[in-house]
Amino acid sequence: MRRIRVSLQTKILGLVLLMSFFIIGTLASYFMIMESRQIEAQDGRLALEIAKTVATMPTLIDAFQSKNPAETIQPLAEKIRMQTGAEFIVVGNREGIRYSHPLKNRIGKKMVGGDNERAILKGESYISKANGSLGPSLRGKTPIRDRNGKIIGVVSVGFMLRDIHEQMDNRAKEAGGVALLSFLAAVLGSALLARDIRKDTMGLEPYEIAALYKEKRAILHAVKEGIIAVDRAGFVTTMNQPAKNLLHIGGSVRRMKVDELVPASFFYEVMESKRPKLDREMVWKGRTLIVNSTPILDEHGEVQGAVASFRDRSEIERMVNTLSEVRKYSEDLRAQSHEYANKLHVISGLLQLGAYEDAVEFIRAESASLQNQHARVFQNIKDSKVQAVLLGKLGRASEKKIHFDIDPNSSLQSLPKYIDLSRLIVIIGNLLDNAFEAAAKAQNPTVLFFATDLGSDIVFEISDNGTGIEQTMLGRIFERGFTTKTGEAARGFGLSNVDHAVSELGGFIEVHSNPGEGSVFTVYLPKGEE
Known part of the structure; x- marks a missing residue:
C-alpha cells in the first residue's frame, strides 16, 4: 500500500491550528465560566450590601413604629432602587408583610420565595436564589433591628436572573469575539510560519531532506x-x-x-x-x-x-608518471618492433641477392646477441616487472644504436610487493632514458645496467659513457624543472620524479659523474617497506 505523504506546510499549519483551537477554546471556556461566576457573585454581593445599607437607615427603623410604615418606607426604597439599579427592594416585617415593592398593588401582601427564615429567625445576612413575585432572582437578605437590637423585619434586594444571564451572554460574546480574532491571528501566523520554514528548507519536504542527508553521507564516504x-x-x-x-x-x-x-x-x-x-x-x-x-x-x-x-599530490603525480612511463614503454616496444622489421628487411634483401651465407651469418650473429641479452635478463633478473622494463629498453637502445648491456654479475629475485610497477617504471625507465641520451653523444655509446639484492638493500646501478655532469650542477639535477638541455619545452621532470619515487619507497640515490667520463646513478631501496 502506497504511503500518502503530507507536505511539511500542511503538517505545520494543521498542528498549529489544532493546538491554537484547543488552547484558545479552553481558555475562552474557562474565562466565560469564571466570568459568569464573577458576575453572579458580584451582583449577589451588591444586593447584600444594598440590603445592609437600607436595613441600618434610621428613617426606615423609625418607620416601623408608625401606624403606616409603608407610607415612609415605600418612597425611600424606590428612591434607593432607582439609584442603585436593583430590580427590587422589598422591606417586610417579621411576618413577611411587605412595606415596599416596585409594584404598589403588592404592598401589604406577604413576601414570596420562602427564604426569609434565616434572616428573621437567625439574624443572618446572606445571598439566595428564589422564584419571587417578579420571577427567578438573585437576592441579598438581611434582618432589620430596632435600636435595642431586636429583629423587627427583613430587607430583600434582588436582581433578576434573566438580566444576569443576559450580562453573562454579552460577556461570552465578547470573549468569543476575542477568541475568534485570536484564532484568525493563529491561522495567519501559522501560515506565515509554514511558508518561512518551507523557504528555509528550500521547498524540500522532510523525507526529501532525509534522503539528501543519506545521499550526502554516502557520497562523502564514497569519494x-x-x-x-x-x-x-x-x-x-x-x-x-x-x-x-x-x-x-x-x-x-x-x-x-x-x-x-x-x-x-x-x-x-x-x-x-x-x-x-x-x-x-x-x-x-x-x-x-x-x-x-x-x-x-x-x-x-x-x-x-x-x-x-x-588530494594527495603524490598520487596524482604517480598516476601521471605511470601514464607517461607506460607511453614510453609502448614506444620502446614499438622501437623494438621497428628494429626487428629492419633486420627482417636486411635478411630478405640478402636472400633476394642470393647471399645466403651472409644471411645465415647475420641471423646467427643476431640470434647470438639476443640470446646473450635475453639470457642475462631472464637468468639473472627473476622479477617480471624489471624484465619487462629491460626488454623494452633493449629494443630502444638497438634503434638508437646504443650498446645496452646487462651486467653478468647482476642477481635479482622477485621484488617486494610494496615496490609497484608504476614506481619501478619511473625509476628505471627515467634513468635509462637519461643514460641513452647522454651516451648518444659518445663515439661508442654504451649503457650498463646492474641490479642486485644480495645485501640488505635492493640496488640498481645505471652507468653511461656520455659527457658527464658538471660538479656545480650535481646538487641541482633532482630539482623539479632543472635541466641542462636548452631549446626544448617541458623538460627537467624526469630525475625529479625519480627522486620522489625513491623517497616514497624509503630509499636514496647516489650520483657519481665527471665531465667527459660519463655518469653512474645508483639507487638503494630497502627490502622491507618503511
Whole structure:
C-alpha cells in the first residue's frame, strides 16, 4: 500500500491550528465560566450590601413604629432602587408583610420565595436564589433591628436572573469575539510560519531532506578525496574519513575550530573574497596536498561557510608518471618492433641477392646477441616487472644504436610487493632514458645496467659513457624543472620524479659523474617497506 505523504506546510499549519483551537477554546471556556461566576457573585454581593445599607437607615427603623410604615418606607426604597439599579427592594416585617415593592398593588401582601427564615429567625445576612413575585432572582437578605437590637423585619434586594444571564451572554460574546480574532491571528501566523520554514528548507519536504542527508553521507564516504566543510565562524561542520586519513586526524572533530586541525587561511580567504581557490598546494605533515576550496553562499549571496577538498599530490603525480612511463614503454616496444622489421628487411634483401651465407651469418650473429641479452635478463633478473622494463629498453637502445648491456654479475629475485610497477617504471625507465641520451653523444655509446639484492638493500646501478655532469650542477639535477638541455619545452621532470619515487619507497640515490667520463646513478631501496 502506497504511503500518502503530507507536505511539511500542511503538517505545520494543521498542528498549529489544532493546538491554537484547543488552547484558545479552553481558555475562552474557562474565562466565560469564571466570568459568569464573577458576575453572579458580584451582583449577589451588591444586593447584600444594598440590603445592609437600607436595613441600618434610621428613617426606615423609625418607620416601623408608625401606624403606616409603608407610607415612609415605600418612597425611600424606590428612591434607593432607582439609584442603585436593583430590580427590587422589598422591606417586610417579621411576618413577611411587605412595606415596599416596585409594584404598589403588592404592598401589604406577604413576601414570596420562602427564604426569609434565616434572616428573621437567625439574624443572618446572606445571598439566595428564589422564584419571587417578579420571577427567578438573585437576592441579598438581611434582618432589620430596632435600636435595642431586636429583629423587627427583613430587607430583600434582588436582581433578576434573566438580566444576569443576559450580562453573562454579552460577556461570552465578547470573549468569543476575542477568541475568534485570536484564532484568525493563529491561522495567519501559522501560515506565515509554514511558508518561512518551507523557504528555509528550500521547498524540500522532510523525507526529501532525509534522503539528501543519506545521499550526502554516502557520497562523502564514497569519494576518495578528503572533504572539509566549515561555517562562517570557522567551526567544522563536515569532515569525511579520507580527509582525516590525509590530514592524520583522529576522533570526532565536529564543532571544532578548523584552525586547530590544519592551516586554515584558505578557508577565510574564500569566505572573504567569495571566490573559489583552485589547485593550491599545502604541505602538511610531510605530504603535499592539492587543495580546492569554494565558499558556501545563500540565496542572497551572503557567505554561510566554505568547503575544501584535498588530494594527495603524490598520487596524482604517480598516476601521471605511470601514464607517461607506460607511453614510453609502448614506444620502446614499438622501437623494438621497428628494429626487428629492419633486420627482417636486411635478411630478405640478402636472400633476394642470393647471399645466403651472409644471411645465415647475420641471423646467427643476431640470434647470438639476443640470446646473450635475453639470457642475462631472464637468468639473472627473476622479477617480471624489471624484465619487462629491460626488454623494452633493449629494443630502444638497438634503434638508437646504443650498446645496452646487462651486467653478468647482476642477481635479482622477485621484488617486494610494496615496490609497484608504476614506481619501478619511473625509476628505471627515467634513468635509462637519461643514460641513452647522454651516451648518444659518445663515439661508442654504451649503457650498463646492474641490479642486485644480495645485501640488505635492493640496488640498481645505471652507468653511461656520455659527457658527464658538471660538479656545480650535481646538487641541482633532482630539482623539479632543472635541466641542462636548452631549446626544448617541458623538460627537467624526469630525475625529479625519480627522486620522489625513491623517497616514497624509503630509499636514496647516489650520483657519481665527471665531465667527459660519463655518469653512474645508483639507487638503494630497502627490502622491507618503511
